[in-house]
Amino acid sequence: MSKLEEAFISVIVDRSAMAKIFQMADASNLVTELRRNFDAGVTRGYEWRVTQLKKLLVICDKHEPEIVSALHDDLGKPELESSVYEVALLRNSIKLALKQLKDWMAPHKAKTSLTTFPASAKIVSEPLGVVLVISAWNFPFMLSIDPVIGAISAGNVVVLKPSELAPASSSLLAKLLKQYLDPSAVRVVEGAVTETTLLLEQKWDKIFYTGNSRIGRIIMTAAAKHLTPVSLELGGKSPVVIDSDTNLKITVRRIISGKWGCNNGQACISPDYILTTKEYAPKVIDALKKELEAFYGNNPMGSKDTSRIVNLNHFDRLSKMLEEKEVSNKIVYGGQKNRENLKISPTVLLDVPLDSLIMSEEIFGPLLPIVTLNNLEECFGVINSRPKPLAAYLFTKNHKLKKKFTKTVSAGGIVVNDTAVHFTLPTLPFGGVGESGIGSYHGKFSFDAFSHKKSVLFKSFLGDSAIRYPPYSRRKLGLLKTLVNSNLVDTFKVLLGLS
DSSP: OOHHHHHHHHHHHHHHHHHHHSOHHHHHHHHHHHHHHHHTTTTTSHHHHHHHHHHHHHHHHHSHHHHHHHHHHHHOOOHHHIIIIIIIHHHHHHHHHHHHHHHHHSOEEEOOOTTTOSEEEEEEEEEOSEEEEEOOSSSTTHHHHHHHHHHHHTTOEEEEEOOTTSHHHHHHHHHHHHHHSOTTTEEEOOOSHHHHHHHHTSOOSEEEEESOHHHHHHHHHHHHTTTOOEEEEOOOOOEEEEOTTSOHHHHHHHHHHHHTTTGGGOSTTSOOEEEEETTTHHHHHHHHHHHHHHHHOSOGGGOSSSOOOSSHHHHHHHHHHHHSTTTGGGEEEOOOEETTTTEEOOEEEESOOTTSHHHHSOOOSSEEEEEEESSTTHHHHHHHTSOOOSEEEEEOSOHHHHHHHHHHOOOSEEEESSSSGGGGOTTSOEEOOGGGEEOEESTHHHHHHTEEEEEEEEEOSTTOOGGGSSSOOHHHHHHHHHHHTTOHHHHHHHHTTOO
8 A cells, every 4th residue: 555545544434523523413502602793793894804814925925835835735735836836826815815805895985866865875895794615726825815815804703624635734734824814704614515415504604615516516416405606616618719920939838837736736717628710729739749748858757846646546537538539649749657656747638439438527637638620610519518717818819719719709808918817906807607617706806795784874864855655646656667777857747737
């Protein structure tokens, strides 16, 4: 038995022991206690929110080496990916919240009309209450803390359930959040299916989940019992369309960065398959081979610049995709596997069957099929015939094609001439559409995801009109219709008997 298998079994045993401790009563008591603290107003003030955000910043600043180490233990992540794509992005997210929180919290004036005159109105952002964040294993710090930033900024109390598939990261998250954040308002519950199930039995004011669509459906079913709103950050098969007029070297480098440079393809926005013409495909393949060798060497299995597959289950799932009949002979680059080390080399395939597993399921790994077309216009039919993806990518210099792609393709987000970088922009909402997700977050959108926009109208006792009260008449009807339509001219006509 390998060391990885022993470690995996050890994690299962540890989680089983925890399941015996964390019972339904514990989950219920946890939510009851947090709701009591929320009702007491612990989290509503600006100062409390700022204090917690600053402590999250301290975690990023003081504990980056521990975070990098945990990510390496769980996923074999290169230090650059951990420091930049997890810690640095979190640091930016926290700083943005600290800078703009007062503006986010401030009530916004709303226009009134003749119907309510004299009056004033505003929109007030209020916290939803007690929220649950269930995060994913592939970016365990970013995908855990980033939603928590939004929940805290909005003034909620929050329970974080990290993924058990990244045990070192889960343990460190529990330790650091307990050490730095207010325990009366922020808690971490570790564990696996049992713990998650017990938490989902409780009544929450919002559930935020990052993961796959299968679990997303389970989350929605549990939330429906209490009519709890959900944000589901899921995934899907994100296509990459390559036009023949593109800068091919830069194109493939950016595809490699978004695919193998993002946790070895284990990212929800990683390119999932390439669409290009039959004529141009050989050039794309040659360019991919050349740049992959430049990045990862002649022996990519030994490269320290790619993450490993998270566990044996996912390794076997990916292997099954590769070994499927009529797929295994489509490999044009890579295909090497080492089950003991959980390593699969960067692998490119050409013209796999569209009904194969690798084209039917989200890959979430280092495999990249290329599907060839007679002409690039066919890409729209292929993409739109499938569930809406979390991201869609296009490489071209053609302005008409850019315009048609952004207008015709429905996806959570679209990037032209790059991959995955939209995730880093807090000014853009990040989220899916259809089967790739519900709701969005990042920056102000995170604050909004955990807030209720409460409408408030202040009405004066002056100007009370008899036309709204019985007995009703044709004249009252005419006046009310013109007032509701905010039409001053027609209102005067009715008053003067001209209409």
